[in-house]
Amino acid sequence: MALAPSPSHAHGSTNLGDFYGGLMQPLFHFDSLLLLIGFGAWVGQNVDTPRVRTAVAVAAAALVGAALGLVGIAVPGAPWIVRCGALALGLLTLARLDLRPELCLLLGVVLGIGQGNAASIDERQTVAQPILYALGLAFGPILIASWFAALVENLKATWMDIALRVLGSWIAAVCLLVTALAIAGPR
C-alpha cells in the first residue's frame, strides 16, 4: 500500500458519488444547513406537527426542485426561499409556535422545492448522474432534519427548551444578516 498508493481506492468508484454529493450538499453550504437544523429543531419542538408527512413532503419537494434545477429551470427566488425559510424557522422555534398541519405541509413543500432547486441549479454541468444527485438532495434534508428532531425529542429537559429557543434566535439573527448582505450587494 505504501509503495503503490494509486491502487488503494478506499473511496473508489461505487457509482454513488453523485448521490453522496447530493446527500452531503447541506453540510458544505451553511445556508442550507441552517435551514435544515432550523427545520429539525422546530419539528422536534412541536409535538403536534405531522412529522412523517412533513418529512415526506420536504423530500418529495426537494426531489422536484432538484429535477427542475438539473434540467436548467430555476425556481424564481430559490436562494431567498432558503434564507427566508431559515429565518422563519428560527423565529418559529424562538417563539415556540406550532402551525396547523396543512401549513406545515405547505411550508415543507416550499422549503423543499427551494432547497432542491438552489442546490442543483449551479451543479447541473458538473453532475454526471443527475438522478442519483437528485435522490441524494432529497434524502439529505430528511436525514439531517430527522436526526436533529430526534435529538430534540429525546432531550426534553427544561434546559433543552431554553437552548432550542436560543438556537432559534441565533438562526434568525444569522439569516437576518445574510439577507441584509445579499440585499446590500458586494462590499
Added chain:
Amino acid sequence: MNFSKALCAAVVLIVPSLAGAHEAGAPAGNGFVAGFMHPIGGLDHILAMLAVGMWGAQLGNPAIWVLPVAFPLVMALGGVAGIIGVPLPSVELGIAISVVILGAMIALDRRPPVAVAGLLVAFFAVFHGYAHGVELPGQTDAVAYSAGFVLATGLIHIAGIGIGFVTELEHGMRLLRAGGAAISLTGVALTWRLLGS
C-alpha cells in the same frame, strides 16, 4: 486612595490597549473565523456580552433566556443598519456605556420587569450589532461570517450565565455583584478614554 479608586485607576491604565475591537478594523481572515473572532477581539464587547448573561442569571427565569435571546436578534438588526449604511451616532460611546450600565445593573442588583430588562439589553445590542455590520470585511463569506459572530456572541452569553451560577454558592450573590461592579468600572474607564480622545 480607597480600593475602588485604585481599581478604577488600574483599569484606566491597563484597559486602553486591550479595548480595540471596534477601532482597528476587523480581524484578519475571512468567513467564520473572522466573524467568530470579531466579538472576542475586544474587551468592551466581551464585557457587555458577559454582563447580559450574568444579569440574566441574576434575574432568573425567564430573563435567563429572554436576555440572551433578545440580544443577538436585535444585534442582527443593528448589524443590518450598519451594513446598509443607516447613520447611527456615537456607536463606540454607546458600546462603552452599555458596559457601564449592564455592569451596574448587576452590581446594584436591580430587578426591573423582564420587558424593561429586555428593552434595555436590546437598546444596547443595536450599538454592538451596528459596529459589527459597519466593520464587515469585504469579500467575506457572509453566511460564515454572520454565523461566526452570532455564535461567538451567544457563547459569551452562555459563559456569563455560567458565571451567574456563582449565586448558588454561599456569598455567591456578593461575588456576582462584585463582578458586575468590576465590569461597570471597566466601562467607566472605556467611556473616559473615549471622551478624552
